[in-house]
Amino acid sequence: MAPSPGVRAARHGVDGRRAQAFLVRERQAYIARNPRSAQCADAAGRHLLFGVPLHWMCDWGTPFALHVESARGARVTTVDGQELVDFCLGDTGAMFGHSPAPVVAALQRQAERGLTTMLATADAAEVGRLLAERFGLPCWQFALSATDANRYVVRWIRAATGRKKLLVFNGCYHGTIDDVFVDLVDGHPVQRPSLLGQVHDLTAHTVVVEFNDLPALEAALASGEVACVLAEPVMTNIGMVQPAPGYWEAARALIRHHGSLLVMDETHCISAGPGGYARAHGIETDAIVLGKPVGGGLPCAVYGMSAELAERAVAAKRAAPPGHSGIGTTLTGNMLATAAMRAALSEVMTPAAYAHMFALADELASGIRALIGRHRLPWSVTQVGARVEFQFTPQVPRNGSEAGRALDSDLEHLIHLGLLNRGVMITPFHNMMLVCPQTTPDDVGRLLAALDEVLGQIVPA
Known part of the structure; x- marks a missing residue:
């Protein structure tokens, strides 16, 4: 995968120089953590277009495609044995957990x-x-x-x-x-x-x-x-x-x-x-x-x-x-x-499952709003039941044009890579997160702690 150009200029409340230095460190950390994924990506590149079964799998902003060994409930285990708390959940395909x-x-x-x-x-x-x-x-x-x-x-x-x-x-x-x-x-x-x-x-x-x-x-x-x-x-x-x-x-x-x-x-x-x-x-x-x-x-x-x-x-x-x-x-x-x-x-897809998901999604949305406020970022949070998203705009968008102007794929990929290296995965497209029936309060706390650490590395000191 070609390297991301990164975040070189100050935008969306982020310090460009700090963010770029963070990106370099995180890419090196990803490479060191995932040698087996690198081998799988190399082998796949010989016969699979873009080195993956579906070219969207290259959209994570990682140095090479992450390869998965197994997925259960709210956890994904990579071929390198790294266990990730999964808030992507197959971009909704596994919204009720992996392999229910x-x-x-x-x-x-x-x-x-x-x-x-x-x-x-x-x-x-x-x-x-x-x-x-x-x-x-x-x-x-x-x-x-x-x-x-x-x-x-x-x-x-x-x-x-x-x-x-x-x-x-x-x-x-x-x-x-x-x-x-x-x-x-x-x-x-x-x-x-x-x-x-x-x-x-x-x-x-x-x-x-x-x-x-x-x-x-x-x-x-x-x-x-x-x-x-x-x-x-x-x-x-x-x-x-x-x-x-x-x-x-x-x-x-x-x-x-x-x-x-x-x-x-x-x-x-x-x-x-x-x-x-x-x-x-x-x-x-x-x-x-x-x-x-x-x-x-x-x-x-x-x-x-x-x-x-x-x-x-x-x-x-x-x-x-x-x-x-x-x-x-x-x-x-x-x-x-x-x-x-x-x-x-x-x-x-039961009422009890939804009740659990809604409660934790509320906790997640509130926690992200608190982080945005603490780091003084001009961002906002939107929630639809078990689905939560943070966007790089101080006011929630009113239409597709406003939402599109708030997108920043380089900054998204930087944040997502930082979260991956801290054992947490969110959806690669914008900043969407889902909780499932197997998600726990500790999982939400882990995501919030990881995001807090990432933001602390990229906002102005």
């Missing part, structure tokens, strides 16, 4: 009885019932990832409504569904230049507005061409952006008035409660997407629809010519994933 026992048991039972058949199982019906009970939408389908689920639900809605356009919020992220890679630049929609290999003009069918801007939302919906609004109830992937008070109530009324539908992507916001943010806050949706954590870490996802949307989707399918719908794969709803989802929904 009920999911492991379900996988072991199912593995002896078949992995995939492209046929339904009794587990599938029970998963559908559990989802309907939990989220309040009656009709569900499965997918292999939230990306797939978002792509599929948008296809269903376009087919059901006869409308072509999708509306998203600036700075959004809904997996790698191509349609959402459109940003606002100086108020104009621009296809995101980082999107590799895209040959079609996404702006022809994707409308983008700022989050929390009701006049912009109304203006965009007024054409009557928008099939659906695809949104996270709280933006989470550009740094967290909370909805302003009353925003979703007013936005929901506008969406309905203009004949569009509302899809909530709860993949990250499931941190807000057992039924996600929308259910917890009384936001009425037409469809919901949930990926990553719903199978306890196994690749799977789900999407649900209101009865009205489901009826229109079924009618659209029956009216279409025979052939592939462009929705689904042969592994969708496979036996192994379905068994995992049943176990996760019924035995892992």
Whole structure:
């Protein structure tokens, strides 16, 4: 991995020279602590593109990719025997802890009885019932990832409504569904230049507005061409952006008035409660997407629809010519994933688990605010249930543009590397942290102590 340019100038309340010297020391410490990871990275570099199975695994700001031996509960053990307290949790994929026992048991039972058949199982019906009970939408389908689920639900809605356009919020992220890679630049929609290999003009069918801007939302919906609004109830992937008070109530009324539908992507916001943010806050949706954590870490996802949307989707399918719908794969709803989802929904994602997570996340958020104040940093903290984030801005962002301006990947990587070297891991993308049912008060204390030590090394003396 190429070295990070580091933090050379004073910014965000950090002393540039002290931070750069700290970065040099931390990179040397990382190399010394992880010789086996270095060997694995060297071997992987011979055959794996970028030396890792997925190039995102290079985004940690480390001298070479960290390699893991095992993961259990709130702990990750590296190939060098280093035990890390994990607040990343697979970037939400393991939000309820690594290898939760009920999911492991379900996988072991199912593995002896078949992995995939492209046929339904009794587990599938029970998963559908559990989802309907939990989220309040009656009709569900499965997918292999939230990306797939978002792509599929948008296809269903376009087919059901006869409308072509999708509306998203600036700075959004809904997996790698191509349609959402459109940003606002100086108020104009621009296809995101980082999107590799895209040959079609996404702006022809994707409308983008700022989050929390009701006049912009109304203006965009007024054409009557928008099939659906695809949104996270709280933006989470550009740094967290909370909805302003009353925003979703007013936005929901506008969406309905203009004949569009509302899809909530709860993949990250499931941190807000057992039924996600929308259910917890009384936001009425037409469809919901949930990926990553719903199978306890196994690749799977789900999407649900209101009865009205489901009826229109079924009618659209029956009216279409025979052939592939462009929705689904042969592994969708496979036996192994379905068994995992049943176990996760019924035995892992429980109210008791959430109560534990919320209490510790509150403690974590309060502790970070205290550290920010003690070190006199112009930063802020945002929390959505079990999800906590600190951002390099004194006021919490109101939209994607403000959140984007607060991002500083060099400073993030420096902090994350310092935490790794002190036995604590947070998400490599911005400064997001999750607590899981296995996280302890001591774990939170360890993270706060490590962050305090790191900040003490990089703020002005």
